[in-house]
Amino acid sequence: MEDLEVSGLTVRFDGTTAVDGVDLVLPAGSVTAVLGPSGCGKSTLLRAIAGLEQPASGSVVYAGQDLARVPTHRRGFALMFQDGQLFPHQDVASNVGYPLRLRRVPGQQRAERVEELLDLVGLAGFGDRMPATLSGGERQRVALARSLAVQPRLLLLDEPLSALDRGLRERLAGDLHDILRRAGTTTLLVTHDHEEAFAIADRMAVMREGRIVQVGDLAAVWEHPADAWSARFLGYAEVLTGAQAELLRGLIDPAATWSAVALRRSALEIDPSGPLAAQVVSARVSPEQVRLVLDVDGLGRLAAVADPGHPARAGERVRVGVRTDRLAPLG
Amino acid sequence: MPTLRSRLGTATLVAVPLVVLVAFFLYPVSGMIGRGFWTDGSFDPGGVLDVLGRDRVHRVVWFTLWSAGLSTALAVVLGVPSAYVLHRLSFGGQRILRTLIVVPFVLPTVVVGVAFRQLIAPSGLLGGLNLDGTATAIIAALVFFNVSVVVRTVGSFWEGLDRRTEEAAAALGASPLRVFGTITLPALLPSIASAASVVFLFCSTSFGIVLTLGGLRYANVETEIYQLTTQDLDLQAAAALSVLQIAVITALLVISHRTRRNAPALTRAAERGRRPAVRDLPLLLWTAAVIALLVTPLTTLLVSSLRIDGAWSLANYRALQTTGAHNALLVTASSALAHSLEIAVQAAAFALVLGTVVAFLVSRRPRSRAVRRASGVFDGVFMLPLGVSAVTLGFGFLITLNKPPLDLRSSSLLIPIAQAMVALPLVVRTVAPVLSSIDPRQREAAASLGAGPLRVLLSVDLPYAWRALVAATGFAFAVSLGEFGATSFLSRDDNPTLPVVIFRLIGRPGAENFGMALAASVVLAAATGIVMLLVERFRVGSVGAF
Numbered sequence: 097m098e099d100l101e102v103s104g105l106t107v108r109f110d111g112t113t114a115v116d117g118v119d120l121v122l123p124a125g126s127v128t129a130v131l132g133p134s135g136c137g138k139s140t141l142l143r144a145i146a147g148l149e150q151p152a153s154g155s156v157v158y159a160g161q162d163l164a165r166v167p168t169h170r171r172g173f174a175l176m177f178q179d180g181q182l183f184p185h186q187d188v189a190s191n192v193g194y195p196l197r198l199r200r201v202p203g204q205q206r207a208e209r210v211e212e213l214l215d216l217v218g219l220a221g222f223g224d225r226m227p228a229t230l231s232g233g234e235r236q237r238v239a240l241a242r243s244l245a246v247q248p249r250l251l252l253l254d255e256p257l258s259a260l261d262r263g264l265r266e267r268l269a270g271d272l273h274d275i276l277r278r279a280g281t282t283t284l285l286v287t288h289d290h291e292e293a294f295a296i297a298d299r300m301a302v303m304r305e306g307r308i309v310q311v312g313d314l315a316a317v318w319e320h321p322a323d324a325w326s327a328r329f330l331g332y333a334e335v336l337t338g339a340q341a342e343l344l345r346g347l348i349d350p351a352a353t354w355s356a357v358a359l360r361r362s363a364l365e366i367d368p369s370g371p372l373a374a375q376v377v378s379a380r381v382s383p384e385q386v387r388l389v390l391d392v393d394g395l396g397r398l399a400a401v402a403d404p405g406h407p408a409r410a411g412e413r414v415r416v417g418v419r420t421d422r423l424a425p426l427g
Numbered sequence: 428m429p430t431l432r433s434r435l436g437t438a439t440l441v442a443v444p445l446v447v448l449v450a451f452f453l454y455p456v457s458g459m460i461g462r463g464f465w466t467d468g469s470f471d472p473g474g475v476l477d478v479l480g481r482d483r484v485h486r487v488v489w490f491t492l493w494s495a496g497l498s499t500a501l502a503v504v505l506g507v508p509s510a511y512v513l514h515r516l517s518f519g520g521q522r523i524l525r526t527l528i529v530v531p532f533v534l535p536t537v538v539v540g541v542a543f544r545q546l547i548a549p550s551g552l553l554g555g556l557n558l559d560g561t562a563t564a565i566i567a568a569l570v571f572f573n574v575s576v577v578v579r580t581v582g583s584f585w586e587g588l589d590r591r592t593e594e595a596a597a598a599l600g601a602s603p604l605r606v607f608g609t610i611t612l613p614a615l616l617p618s619i620a621s622a623a624s625v626v627f628l629f630c631s632t633s634f635g636i637v638l639t640l641g642g643l644r645y646a647n648v649e650t651e652i653y654q655l656t657t658q659d660l661d662l663q664a665a666a667a668l669s670v671l672q673i674a675v676i677t678a679l680l681v682i683s684h685r686t687r688r689n690a691p692a693l694t695r696a697a698e699r700g701r702r703p704a705v706r707d708l709p710l711l712l713w714t715a716a717v718i719a720l721l722v723t724p725l726t727t728l729l730v731s732s733l734r735i736d737g738a739w740s741l742a743n744y745r746a747l748q749t750t751g752a753h754n755a756l757l758v759t760a761s762s763a764l765a766h767s768l769e770i771a772v773q774a775a776a777f778a779l780v781l782g783t784v785v786a787f788l789v790s791r792r793p794r795s796r797a798v799r800r801a802s803g804v805f806d807g808v809f810m811l812p813l814g815v816s817a818v819t820l821g822f823g824f825l826i827t828l829n830k831p832p833l834d835l836r837s838s839s840l841l842i843p844i845a846q847a848m849v850a851l852p853l854v855v856r857t858v859a860p861v862l863s864s865i866d867p868r869q870r871e872a873a874a875s876l877g878a879g880p881l882r883v884l885l886s887v888d889l890p891y892a893w894r895a896l897v898a899a900t901g902f903a904f905a906v907s908l909g910e911f912g913a914t915s916f917l918s919r920d921d922n923p924t925l926p927v928v929i930f931r932l933i934g935r936p937g938a939e940n941f942g943m944a945l946a947a948s949v950v951l952a953a954a955t956g957i958v959m960l961l962v963e964r965f966r967v968g969s970v971g972a973f
Contacts, residue, residue: 109794109795110794110796146871147874148871148874167433168871168874168875169874169875169876169877169878169882169883170877172877173875174876175872175875175876177871177872181866181868181869181872183869183873183890185890186890194873194876194886195876195877198876198877198878198882199877242876245876246876246877252875
């Protein structure tokens with residue numbers, strides 16, 4: 097019963113509503129991502145849960161206890177920012193040990209726990225380094241270790257990987273996924289990057305203009321975006337409606353009733369036996385695949401891919417197949 | 428989320444400095460002004476208006492305005508190139524020069540007055556120019572005093588400007604002069620405007636300098652208030668001038684506050700300045716000339732204090748153990764120094780505690796517009812002592828704090844409190860920028876990890892701010908060591924401070940007494956100089972910057 101329940105939460109700043117009646121349940125042990133564009137209110141939601149913003153109405157309840165009158169430092173949560181916010185005047189071990197010192201954990205025990213945490217985040221032996229000498233990724237790891245030091249009841253991550261470069265982000269996302277599962281910490285992460293959300297979370301809430309538009313298990317949200325906007329934000333490349341959607345439906349699933357469909361970039365691929373015909377508008381080779389823009393007969397300009405073994409040239413006529421596991425019907 | 432307890436805490440933090448400000452600043456100042464408006468128990472605003480029609484008042488106001496305006500313009504012209512050289516270039520000995528340039532600002536006004544009198548005396552270095560008792564001498568001293576404000580304010584701002592903007596303009600084809608005109612200067616303007624308004628403020632309220640150099644011909648509003656209260660006993664006229672001064676200065680403070688608000692927060696420059704190149708030569712020479720101008724009066728002071736009848740001698744310093752020729756003083760100068768030091772410690776401690784609380788409050792960035800506005804007003808109110816005549820304050824203390832509810836006439840804390848009020852804005856301006864430069868998320872991260880408000884202060888704010896706190900304490904100490912305006916009213920002849928002793932000595936006949944004043948000035952200058960030298964070691968950019 098140690099769920100976190102947010103109900104009807106509204107936060108206003110001088111007349112503008114940043115968070116608008118949000119309901120959200122975080123089951124114990126789950127890792128939930130709130131995904132939304134910048135300015136959608138997701139960070140404010142996170143801050144309100146942490147107790148750093150005062151809600152205009154609504155409640156935040158942890159394990160049955162209303163937190164309205166509980167100040168941030170008594171909530172037993174931990175908040176980790178985009179850039180870590182390590183204390184620059186303390187070395188890595190002191191940063192990680194900070195929450196332990198607050199709880200008067202004895203020195204020996206503290207040192208052991210710090211060691212253990214640094215090990216967990218893959219930074220064993222970094223204890224006496226100063227934050228300024230660390231790379232961005234190392235800093236985020238230290239910040240994570242610091243946040244996990246006292247086994248928070250809830251871990252709040254504010255765009256934990258956005259400040260890092262791509263390769264590092266992917267690696268750290270994988271690590272973060274494993275570390276959170278091993279620690280079993282209930283986690284809420286907010287991000288604008290759907291890949292970050294997919295890599296770390298197992299539940300997802302899509303947020304738009306202060307409201308949660310969709311929430312559920314990662315796969316469920318991914319397979320059934322609530323609407324065209326959500327689909328685009330979740331990384332679908334195209335949304336077809338009207339006659340185009342009908343044409344595609346007739347080809348792949350005539351019995352279905354949907355009237356719009358979201359396509360991933362890889363939903364269309366060059367296939368000599370495919371049902372569609374198209375002219376190649378442009379082709380760009382990347383290490384994994386050839387990225388194409390096609391002018392598909394009856395559907396118009398759409399993104400598609402081809403195997404690097406069968407490159408297509410601009411201007412060429414090709415046949416196109418549809419991968420039904422790479423598209424999502426919308427209502 | 429503000430709980431009842433944290434609301435109570437904030438309310439207390441707001442209330443304590445406000446109560447102190449009301450009791451020891453607003454109450455005395457309004458008491459002094461009230462005396463002018465109520466004659467014989469009846470409200471008489473007409474008398475005050477009559478005062479403003481007097482010819483002499485017109486002359487005094489006009490002199491105040493043009494001398495302050497001209498001094499400000501000169502300080503800016505001299506200071507801005509030096510700000511570039513001392514804060515944007517990088518060369519050996521730069522730190523010493525930076526320290527040197529800040530010293531005049533904390534020098535006691537009487538010391539500056541004595542130094543300039545010695546410089547322009549018939550026997551002095553500039554004796555041939557017959558500057559004694561002229562406006563030129565006053566303006567030179569005001570400029571000497573305030574160049575440092577321009578250099579510090581503009582320099583610390585310039586240091587934080589992102590060079591890449593200039594590099595981008597240069598890469599787009601702008602010549603260095605054009606880069607300066609189109610990129611650098613517009614970016615600097617807020618800090619120049621801020622520095623200029625503060626310098627104008629200091630010049631137009633300058634007391635010690637005009638009193639020691641103005642002679643009989645020149646008086647500004649500040650010395651006129653002193654003259655009217657102590658010599659002519661015309662409280663009505665003094666009150667009228669005080670009101671006028673407060674009105675003008677409040678307007679100036681509002682302007683200064685606006686420009687500061689538009690300025691970006693203090694940032695620490697990531698890169699070091701570049702080495703000077705040949706094309707910097709004109710600016711280097713300019714700066715060298717400015718430094719020479721600053722050093723000359725001080726050297727003159729030092730040399731003359733060591734010369735008696737054309738020979739080197741320490742007699743002037745030995746005389747500090749005495750009460751002067753013809754017993755000019757009731758106590759020895761050295762015991763006055765001890766008394767000054769004791770008062771300065773108390774005043775600095777008082778200003779530090781109060782100023783830190785105010786800086787803490789004004790450095791928060793509340794989300795709500797209403798709270799933000801209230802915080803701005805709060806900030807402005809605590810800047811008031813910067814502009815209200817120290818003479819008005821001192822006299823106000825004298826006439827309001829001598830009866831219940833606040834009878835402090837015989838309290839030894841009277842002078843420390845008055846000096847703390849004078850130093851308070853300087854402490855706030857030193858500490859607040861450092862506190863507001865802390866990323867608020869540092870505090871939030873600490874709070875989320877379980878740190879209560881006090882713990883957040885100790886583990887996040889303090890490690891950032893302790894240098895600024897130490898520096899502000901030193902600064903406040905130096906300022907109260909040299910405070911003369913308010914102290915001149917409150918100090919008793921049997922227990923004076925050193926600046927008061929110096930002023931008394933130069934008013935007494937006899938070369939011995941003047942020599943003794945020179946020696947005392949050197950001692951006082953050295954004491955404040957050493958404190959500032961220590962402060963400078965902490966490298967806090969906001970010291971003496973506005």
